[in-house]
Amino acid sequence: MATLFEETTINGMTLKNRLVRSATWEGMAAPDGRPTPKMNDFYRELAAGGVGLIITGFAFVQADGKALAGQMGIHTDDFADDYKALTGAVHAAGGKVVAQIVHAGGQTMSETIGQKPLAPSAVDVDQFQETPAELTKEQIKQIVAAFGDGARRAKDWGFDGVQFHGAHGYLINQFLSPLTNQRLDEYGGSIEKRIRFLMEVYRAVRQQVGNDYPVMIKLNASDNLKGGLTARDADYAARRLSEAGIDAVEVSAGTPASGKRNPARQKIINPDKEAYNLELARMVKGAVSCPVIVVGGYRSHAVAEKTVAEELMDYVSMSRPLINDPGLPARWQAGDHSSSGCISCNACFGPGLQEGGIYCVVQKKALEKAARAE
Numbered sequence: 112m113a114t115l116f117e118e119t120t121i122n123g124m125t126l127k128n129r130l131v132r133s134a135t136w137e138g139m140a141a142p143d144g145r146p147t148p149k150m151n152d153f154y155r156e157l158a159a160g161g162v163g164l165i166i167t168g169f170a171f172v173q174a175d176g177k178a179l180a181g182q183m184g185i186h187t188d189d190f191a192d193d194y195k196a197l198t199g200a201v202h203a204a205g206g207k208v209v210a211q212i213v214h215a216g217g218q219t220m221s222e223t224i225g226q227k228p229l230a231p232s233a234v235d236v237d238q239f240q241e242t243p244a245e246l247t248k249e250q251i252k253q254i255v256a257a258f259g260d261g262a263r264r265a266k267d268w269g270f271d272g273v274q275f276h277g278a279h280g281y282l283i284n285q286f287l288s289p290l291t292n293q294r295l296d297e298y299g300g301s302i303e304k305r306i307r308f309l310m311e312v313y314r315a316v317r318q319q320v321g322n323d324y325p326v327m328i329k330l331n332a333s334d335n336l337k338g339g340l341t342a343r344d345a346d347y348a349a350r351r352l353s354e355a356g357i358d359a360v361e362v363s364a365g366t367p368a369s370g371k372r373n374p375a376r377q378k379i380i381n382p383d384k385e386a387y388n389l390e391l392a393r394m395v396k397g398a399v400s401c402p403v404i405v406v407g408g409y410r411s412h413a414v415a416e417k418t419v420a421e422e423l424m425d426y427v428s429m430s431r432p433l434i435n436d437p438g439l440p441a442r443w444q445a446g447d448h449s450s451s452g453c454i455s456c457n458a459c460f461g462p463g464l465q466e467g468g469i470y471c472v473v474q475k476k477a478l479e480k481a482a483r484a485e
């Protein structure tokens with residue numbers, strides 16, 4: 112029976128346990144996307160906390176694909192030394208690190224990218240803050256190539272693998288969803304056509320990094336949104352990716368427009384609320400022959416352990432619990448199985464936008480209170 116703390120491999124990448132840090136935007140990069148020394152410290156601390164694999168915050172592959180302030184970019188060869196410092200910091204602390212690469216598509220603002228956002232179709236939907244411009248075929252080609260170039264840089268700069276972001280309403284997800292993809296050409300219409308962009312991105316990435324390098328996807332297995340990507344269509348996408356040779360699928364769901372069923376749900380107040388994407392992950396597990404990572408609401412050791420031992424998922428990934436405490440995996444491994452202190456309030460986004468880096472606001476307040484009491 113599988114256990115959380117055992118060694119596994121994903122296409123040659125050896126991981127010391129089955130816990131993964133799910134991609135988490137740090138809000139710490141320079142305005143042009145260059146990683147900063149603060150990020151090296153942040154990632155070093157995560158690695159030292161014992162998690163088997165760290166997936167970085169999303170890095171944009173092209174300047175017009177940036178989503179948020181403080182987001183890092185992997186769109187230029189100029190950042191080689193900065194990224195090598197980051198991967199070096201993780202490796203020195205005994206960790207493994209995969210770069211998440213993204214294009215935001217319509218899920219950004221002209222204020223952020225200095226031009227009208229680009230998307231599969233010029234549609235006015237809740238998911239977008241402004242109506243984007245429709246991508247031309249030439250622009251699609253450029254973005255596909257930019258994903259490939261981003262992956263090549265990740266490999267050259269010491270990352271142990273690459274994950275492209277096909278979830279949470281960003282560009283790949285926009286192509287998959289009938290709500291945001293209303294194109295009449297070969298990129299829109301049936302699911303066979305809506306996955307064209309995704310498969311082109313996969314092939315461009317694979318071509319750049321070769322067969323012996325871990326290539327993973329974070330995939331929305333449902334948009335949890337009326338008219339959005341359905342589980343059935345996601346199942347189809349996962350099958351095609353598996354056949355094409357993807358090395359792991361991380362299962363997520365929801366977009367910023369999905370209300371309570373958004374990707375980072377709140378009120379995970381008891382174990383019943385945890386593992387909120389597990390049912391979708393079971394579906395994906397049945398569709399693919401590669402390892403499956405499941406994210407969403409994991410807070411307790413018991414639920415995480417059960418997911419690998421009984422549900423037969425390969426990995427459990429977490430974001431907010433490791434903002435609250437990067438040392439959680441080491442603590443669980445040492446036998447202290449108390450649950451994460453994360454209360455799923457999402458206040459961690461605030462300092463990323465306003466103070467140049469995320470942290471757990473609740474934890475900080477508690478520490479300050481304790482210090483005052485001393």
Ligand SMILES: Cc1cc2nc3c(=O)[nH]c(=O)nc-3n(C[C@H](O)[C@H](O)[C@H](O)COP(=O)(O)O)c2cc1C
Nearest residue numbers: 133134135136168169374375406407408429430431
């Ligand atoms: C501050 C913050 C930043 C995030 N940034 C990313 C990101 O860059 N890429 C991504 O795929 N998901 C991102 N997410 C979503 C998480 O990876 C994860 O899917 C979600 O929070 C649910 O997992 P959790 O309950 O363990 O937090 C972010 C979440 C938070 C709270």
